[in-house]
Amino acid sequence: MPGWEIIGKEESNSLKKLFKDGGVLLAHGFNNYRKNYHVREFEQRAKKFFKSKNALAVTSGTAAIKIGLKALGVKKGDKVITQAFNFIATIEAILDLDAKPIMVNVDKTLNMCPIDLERKINSKIKAVIPVHMLGVPVELNKVCKIANKYKVPILEDNCESVGAKYKKKYLCNFGEVGVASFDHAKTITCGEGGMIFSNLKKIDKFCREYHDHGHENNSNYPRGMDTRKIYGFNYRMTELQGIVGKVQLTKINRILSENKKRYNAIKNNLSKEIEIRKIPDHSEPVYDTFIFFIKNKKQKKQIINFLYKKGVGTKNLPDAIKWHCASYWGHALPANEVNHCKKTFDILQNSIAIPILIKKNINLYKEIGKKISKLYVK
Ligand SMILES: Cc1ncc(COP(=O)(O)O)c(C=O)c1O
Structure with missing residues (x-):
């Protein structure tokens, strides 16, 4: 989350340099008018950092999901499983391919419940999209095992947990595609x-061509004479974004370690009686959100008011719950899928999410932990 908090001088200097060096804003071509290919460099650096064989920059996470699903062969009428605590974008990407979203509840990890997945999956499902929500990895051991049993490919939606690891490996390396x-x-x-990350050459090739009108970027020809086998669309990232992305990537380790200190400041000062979000074994989260459960409505209100007074707020839960819980998505999902999400709705009703901001002093998070413990009555 805190990338925006520490954006500024370095990004601004790199943008000035981009314009000084010719100001080519397209990721490809204009070879004689530029010194660098920033989007391509961003891809190379991200690939190295996240230890994936291939990385392709695109316009958005939503576009990445759609292109990734297309690469897996998802088409009209196909069923795709995803989870009920999510962002609407994942559902939109499925619907944009005229495919059908099938909803699976979350458990106290606030990620895909393997037991509910096992109930809903069969070998006709075209893809499973586990979503690593608010910094925490899905229980990949279990989810991957189930998907593999039915030979259903996995697209990891890692939009909210960039930098998290599972079993010491960065997310986006556990399925056929990761975004x-x-x-x-x-x-x-x-x-x-x-x-879009993929360790499969075939998937990367499709995504690369599809996101760029089918361009094969054949080095034997100038771009205008490039070869093509499929038609695609335009989901290209610009050089403006590429150069900023490169700078931000150099800040990720600092962000992760500052997050963790503040997360632990809340945790270490919170009464042990308060139930917190379950973090799956073997995972190293982003620690950008601290989530706990409060059943008592009056207490919940008091705690939320306190968090507002402190200038922190409650991020998705409950601030933006309507965009993150499938129970509210009757405009996009059939009634049976909406109704299936009741268990998720109940869990989220009792959840409070504290955003971690690295520009805020650690003492604030200690104070938050202590005050919440005081407001909590069993
Ligand atoms: C879980 C999840 N998936 C997909 C997206 C879509 O990403 P973008 O905003 O880059 O399109 C988001 C963004 O909020 C998200 O939280």
């Missing part, structure tokens, strides 16, 4: 932007 978002609210940002 990231760099919109303004994400771990690192370039305003709008996304990335």
Whole structure:
């Protein structure tokens, strides 16, 4: 989340340099008018950092999901499973392909419940999209095992957890495809932007061509004479975003470690009686959100008011719950899928999410932990 908090001088200097060097804003071509290919460099650096074989920059995380699903062969009428605590974008990407979203509840990890997945999956499902919500990895051991059993490919939606690891490996390396978002609210940002990771050459090739009108970027020809086998669309990232993305990537380790200190400041000062979000074993989250559960409505209100007074707020839960819980998505989902999400609705009704901001002093988070403990009555 805090990429936007520490955006400024370095990004601004790099943009000035981009214009000084010719100001080519397209990721491709104009070879004689430029010194660098920033989007391509951003891809190379992201690929190296997140240890994936391929990385492709695109216009947004939403576009990345849609292109990734297309690469998996999802088409009209196909069923795609995803989870009920999510962002509407994942559902929109499925619907934009005229496919059908099938909803699975979340559990106390606030990510895909493997037990509910097992109930809903069968070998006719075209893809499963586990979503690593608010910085925390899905229980990938279990989810991947189930999907593999039915031979259903996985697209990891990692828009909200860029930088998190599971079993010491960065997310986006566990399924056939993984996607990231760099919109303004994400771990690192370039305003709008996304990335598609895949360790499969075939998937990367399709996404690369599809996002760029079918261009094969054949090095034997100038761009205007480029070769093509498929038609595509335009989901290209611009050089403006690419150069900002490169700078932000250099800040990610600082962001992750500052997040963790503040997360632990809340945790270490919070009464042990308060139930907190379950973090799956083997995971190293982004620690950009601290989530806990309060059943008592009056207490919940008092705690939320306190968080507002402190200038912190409650992020998605409950601030933006209507955009993140499928129970509110009757405009996009059939009634049976909306109704299935009742369990998720109940869990989210009792959840409070504290955003971690790294420009805020650690003492504030200690104070928050202590005060919430005081307001909590069993
Ligand atoms: C879980 C999830 N998926 C997808 C997206 C879409 O990303 P973008 O805003 O880059 O289109 C978001 C963005 O908020 C998200 O939180």
